[in-house]
Amino acid sequence: MSRKHFLGILLFLLTTWVVQAQETERQYLSGTGLGSTVTWQFRVSEGRNSGRWSKIEVPSQWELQGFGEYTYGRWYKKPGVKNPSMEEGTYKRSFRVPRNWQGQNIRLWFDGVMTDTEVLVNGQSAGPVHQGGFYRFSYDVTELLKYGSSNQIEVRVKKHSDNRTVNAAERKADWWLFGGIYRPVWLEAKPATHIERLAVDAQADGTLKLDVYLKGVTEEGYLGIEVEPLQKKDTLFEETTVVFVQFKEGAxxxxxxxxxxxICPWTPESPNLYQLRVYLCDKNTNPRHFVDTRIGFRTIDFRPRDGIYLNGTKLVMKGINRHSFHPDGGRTTNKELSIQDVKLIKEMNMNAVRSHYPPDEHFLNACDSLGLLYIDELAGWQNAYDTPTGTRLVREMLTRDVNHPCIVLWSNGNEGGWNTAVDSLFRTYDPQKRHVIHPWADFDELDTHHYPAYLTGVARFTNGYKVFMPAEFMHGQYDQGHGAGLEDFWARYTAHPLFAGGFMWAYSDEAVRRSDRGGALDSEDYNAPDGILGPFREKEGSYYSVREVWSPIHIEPLMITPSFRGDFRVSNRYLFTNLGACSMRWRVLHCTSP
Structure with missing residues (x-):
């Protein structure tokens, strides 16, 4: 049989028998975010409502639910304060597992817990204590569950870690310190032989490099791939299935x-996305398991002494630093809030975002689909994780985030919070080999110096002719910095060919609604009101000035004199969009004869 004929038969079989392939099943043990929670039993060791069993909503932070004590991350700078609040919380709930899950592989997933997390299922340990508050982690609980009957889960959480480097990296920081299960919890069921995860490098020319990680393979079989555009306007693309050669037993x-x-490439101005579906088939070509993920075809590369390029176009990132935060939920957010934030950021004519830790995945999904560039950062405010901890957390961060087309750079820590021993791991888990930065350092040919002064900032371009991209600039405390000087700074920076953009501090004020003060908002004096927007995303003064300064369509200043003939000089500051795709409306508001 010819290979072409064989592939045609396999394509037919995949199409006909797709209903036989099992999708990964998910069962939530919590709600999905702010406004969607599930009640668990709870007890906290110290502070408000401590020492007795009560109820708590999950996901949430226990301070906002009336337990423990509030602490801001700059506690160590206050005279007489030796330690932050150090409560421990215990969560319990019962749940049922479908009987037909027996014989499958079951994992218990936590999307984010602050911070040390010990998990017991039916009284037995699920695995090692997890340390690190901003990362997704899981346990194989296949052998711990009772199928078709009631199960018990107990989660013990320490707000302050037993690992001093985790505390130094995450708890000595300019933000509110919370405790608890603040992101969703769920079970996943996959066949015993299954696809564990995918790592994708989808390039702008249509090349798709794919790493597929398998579990439980006991016989030879096949993989099939389907790629389908999510935007149906992509009429040139013809859906195709590629079948790979047979894999061996134990692969x-x-x-x-x-x-x-x-294909139509992904850019922040035209965020074209595709659905990638990978099938795992047995030796008789029967599909047994499949995994879906969204991808964007785009090529990101860093060119020393030149710039950061996306699909061959040099980037200038108009960026903002953003935390996952809302007054009513603290760090517990939701998909709707992520979409709102991305839309507001784009309304200000920004095209890039950075955070000090991995955000909720629904925020990355919104950046993918609506179009924002993203710098994904391993936490480390100004101190680094030890190497064993950092090694594990880099793996957890990248295996979750590696396939998002919005991510153009990785970041290892912040302002001294980097551990160079884990730099190489980013390339280990990323087939795209995206560049790694150390914010506030001149590192690996990319200078990210923070808060450069007006005159000396431009002088950094002569520091060995490095590409310059301040990962923080224009500090906005009480909104006194964002709009006031941006135009002057931006004119100086963009005049230099080695400028790759910058990220202002910060997106929104981080005031929390205090459950111990009758719901009053608290931004910890002068520490947290740094945003262009208010805590509930109110548009403050700089929202409008930044939007104008960073407008992609710029009309040059012009004096209206008797020589005026009705012509305006217009420049295009988009990166990828031709002005032919834009339209303009105008009207005369006032006209005075000279």
Missing amino acids: STLHSTSRWED
């Missing part, structure tokens, strides 16, 4: 390269 990782014609 754990497969690497493949294919080429897809007539």
Whole structure:
């Protein structure tokens, strides 16, 4: 049989028998975010409502639910304060697992817990204590569950870590310190033989490099791939299935390269997305498991002494620093809030975002679909994780985030919070080999110096001719900095060919609604009101000035004199969009004869 004929038969089988393939099943043990919670039993060791069993909503932070004590991350700078609040919380709930899950692989996932987390299922340990508050982690609980009957889960959480480097990296920081299960918790069921995860490098020319990680393979089989545009306007692209060569018994990782014609590349101005579906088939070509993920075809590369390029176009990032935060939920947010934030950021004519830790995944999804560039950062405010901890957390961060097209750079820590021993791990888990930065350092040919002065900031371009991209500039405390000087700074910076953009501090004020003060908002004096927007995303003065300064369509200043003939000089500051795709409306508001 010819290979072409064989592939045609396999394509037919995949199409016909797709209903036989099992999708990963998910069962939430919590709600999905702010406004969607599930009640668990709870007890806290110290502070408000401590020492007795009560109820708490999950996900949340226990301070906002009336337990423990509030602490701001600059506690160590206050005279007489030796330690922050150090409560421990215990969560319990019962749940049922479907009987038909027996014989499958079941993992228990936590999307984010602050911070040390010990998990017991039916009285037995699920695995090692997890340390690190901003990362997704899981346990294999297949052998711990009772199928078709009631199960018990107990989660013990320490707000302050037993690992001093975790406290130094995450708790000595300019933000509110909370405790608890603040992101969702769920169970996942997959066949015993299954696809564990994917790592994708989808390039702008249609090349798709794919790493597929398998578990439980006991016989030879096949993989199939489908790619389908999510935007149906992509009419040139023809859906195709590529079938790879047979894999062998015991296979754990497969690497493949294919080429897809007539794709539309992803940019922040045209965020074209595709659905990638990977099938795992047995030796008789029966599909047994499949995994979906959204991808964008785009090529990101850093060119020393030149710039950061996306699809061959040099980037100038108009960026903002943003934390996952809301007064009513603290760090517990939701998909709707993420979409709102991305829309507001784009309304200010920004095209890039940075945070000091991995955000909720629904924020990355919104950046992918609506179009924002993102710098994904391993936490480390001004101190680094030890190497064993950092090694584990880099893996957790990248295996979750690696396939998002919005991510153009990785960041290892902040302002001294980097551990150089883990730099190489970013390339280990990222087939795209995206560049790694150390914010506030001149590191690996990319200078990210923070808060450069008006005159000396531009002088940094002569520091060895490095690409310059301040990861923080224009501090906005009480909104006194964002709009006031941006135009002057930006004119100086963009006049230099080695400028790659910058990220202002910060997106929104981080005031929390205090449950111990009758719901009053608290921004910890002068520490947290740094935003262009208010805590509930109120548009303050700089919202409008930044929006104007960073407008992609710029009309040059012009004096209206008797020589005026009705012509205006217009410049295009988009990166990828031709002004032919834009329209303009105008009207004369006032006209005075000279």
